Amino acid sequence: MSIDSGRVKTVGLEYPWHRLVGGTAIVAVIGILALSQGAVEMSPWAVLEIIGSRIPSVHIVQDWPSSWETIIWDLRFPRIMLAGTVGASLALSGATYQGLFRNPLADPFLIGVASGAGLGASIVLVSGLTTEYLGISVLPIAAFIGAILAVSIAYAIAKNSEGLPLANLLLAGVVIAALASAMTTLLMIRSDPDLRPVLSWLLGGFSAAEWNHTFLILPYLLPSVIVSIVFGRILNVMQLDEDYAKQLGVSVESTKLLLITSATLATAAAVSFSGLIGFVGLISPHAVRILWGVDYRFLLPMAAIVGAGFMILADLAARVVVSPSELPVGIVTAFVGAPLFLFLLRRQRRVQM
Amino acid sequence: MLEVTDIRFSYSGRPVLNGLSFAVATGELLGVVGPNGSGKTTLLKLVTGVLSPDAGDVTLNGVGIIDLRSRERARQIAVVPQDPQLPEGFSVLDLILMGRNPYLGLFQWESKCDLQVANSAMEYTSVAHLAGRKLDELSGGERQRVVVAMALAQQAPVLVLDEPISNLDMSHSLGIMNVVRCVQGERKGVSVVAMHDLTLASMFCDRLMMIAGGRCFVIGSPQEVVTADNIRQIYGASVVILDHPKTGTPVVVPSSGPNMARDCHQC
Secondary structure: OOOOHHHOOOOOOOOOHHHHHHHHHHHHHHHHHHHHOOOOOOOHHHHHHHHHOOOOOOOOOOOOOHHHHHHHHHHHHHHHHHHHHHHHHHHHHHHHHHHHOOOOOOOOOOOOHHHHHHHHHHHHHHHOOOOEEOOEEHHHHHHHHHHHHHHHHHHHHHOEOOEOOHHHHHHHHHHHHHHHHHHHHHHHHHOOOOOHHHHHHHHOOOOOOOHHHHHHHHHHHHHHHHHHHHOHHHHHHOOOOHHHHHHOOOOHHHHHHHHHHHHHHHHHHHHHHHOOOOOHHHHHHHHHHHHHOOOHHHHHHHHHHHHHHHHHHHHHHHHHOOOOOOOOHHHHHHHHHHHHHHHHHHHHHHHHO | OEEEEEEEEEEOOEEEEEEEEEEEOOOOEEEEEOOOOOOHHHHHHHHOOOOOOOEEEEEEOOEEOOOOOHHHHHHHEEEEOOOOOOOOOOEHHHHHHHOOHHHOOOOOOOOHHHHHHHHHHHHHOOOHHHOOOEHHHOOHHHHHHHHHHHHHHOOOOEEEEEOOOOOOOHHHHHHHHHHHHHHHHHOOOEEEEEOOOHHHHHHHOOEEEEEEOOEEEEEEOHHHHOOHHHHHHHHOOEEEEEEOOOOOOEEEEEEEOOOOOOOOOOO
16 A cells, blocks of 8 residues: 555546556457357458458458358447447446446446336337338337336436435336336236247347447447546545535536436447346446446446447357357356456455455 | 524424524634534534525625535535545545545546645645545544545635544544644634534634524633533533633533432442
């Protein structure tokens, strides 16, 4: 422990950019590895060549079967991009909620997003609506609307004349989530005996990934990204209690509304294409906190990077472990995430002792 | 000058403050004393603008506290809350730099200048050697000095402290009170401190205000306020008042409690 007051590091004055850059580079390496693996195995070098050949004014002699290009560009790349974007969204929302609720057990599904999305998706799946609207199927739209509605209702219930007590929001969120889950279950048992589509959506996955899914999520992720850059310092101050933060000049109520809105939009967009993938939003911020400290100016962006890398790896495992069949990615995140998390927790305790 | 005029406040219908008025001049340290539940903490929350009064005004140099925007108010009034919960994982320096929040815009981070302010605040309260320590590893006395340092880093002319020494030993108590007196005297600040120890309050405060039942019972010099008669009426305790041999301020010594039977050996 440093005693020299002149050399104590603080994130505000010595921002650890190198860790963000290093983390991004590692995610890129993971991405290329994931591109090379699957039913058709390629070398990572071939993957780089295939990608490089698409860059204008770069000339690489083609020494790979042209089917590989289709596999990379139409199948694996969109899938990996979607996994990375969803992982980053969930981790960023999880970190935001953990900071906002000052509760390390908070995750992005805390105040009803997941159950709302699940209900929306089940309504579409059970009713057999498969029509497309503006080029995308109605399923993600219904899930998105369900998620936003659930959080809005919880918010409206919790809000009172003096502001938004977070304990109320938490309770309202739990109640809305329970109600939506009950309705989902009711729909499932009252409908066609084949529940696999609903179940597989609820478990989450990226097997139907397309390029435009990523592009459709990104606009909803943008507010969260801006918030993660701008509001990290305010979120630090809000780790003191609310009255204390007010006395330090933080506009607590408007900050809460902004953070809840941005995190909800990112989560809702992510789950509407990927289904309900647990654990990533809970453990990515924790991993960052345990390894590199609690300052939200660094924790938020780094959690997004870790979330992206973790999700790409989990999806890779999901599609190669039992190849040619696939595991639901939510099962992989739980199987890999739980022991990893326990390891980090133990390591942290040892450092403290 | 901080002025409180006929302030009233009730929590969901239960009146806590029933018309209380006083003023604190620049460079003055006012001690607020009174039994538990007399309304001290509520009064301080009204003075700092965390609560809005049902009636009456709190003004600083003629400007209403409630009318100030929260950032502007934080530049005018710094607060040391009663037993604050400090977040785990942050360092002492991180926390003290949070005291600079009212001066930083949304897109700004702390500068070298803020670091200097934080460092000198830490020097004042002798916590500079703890700068890199995690908040959850501090002792009670260290925590309190760190929280005071954070309030000093806020560089506000008004400093409000809610029972800053209730959980501290003798030497830390004296240390904190000395720092407050010294810093606020130097920068001609207004200080309001709620405390329980009448002897220490008499030694360090210029004036004392004794409140009970949400009203000001008596306000004046320590000699006028800390009398055996007042303490019997407000606290229901019988005490003897001595003169401090060095400062001449009142020293409170219990003579016997309200029900202190002499033959109560077995308890």
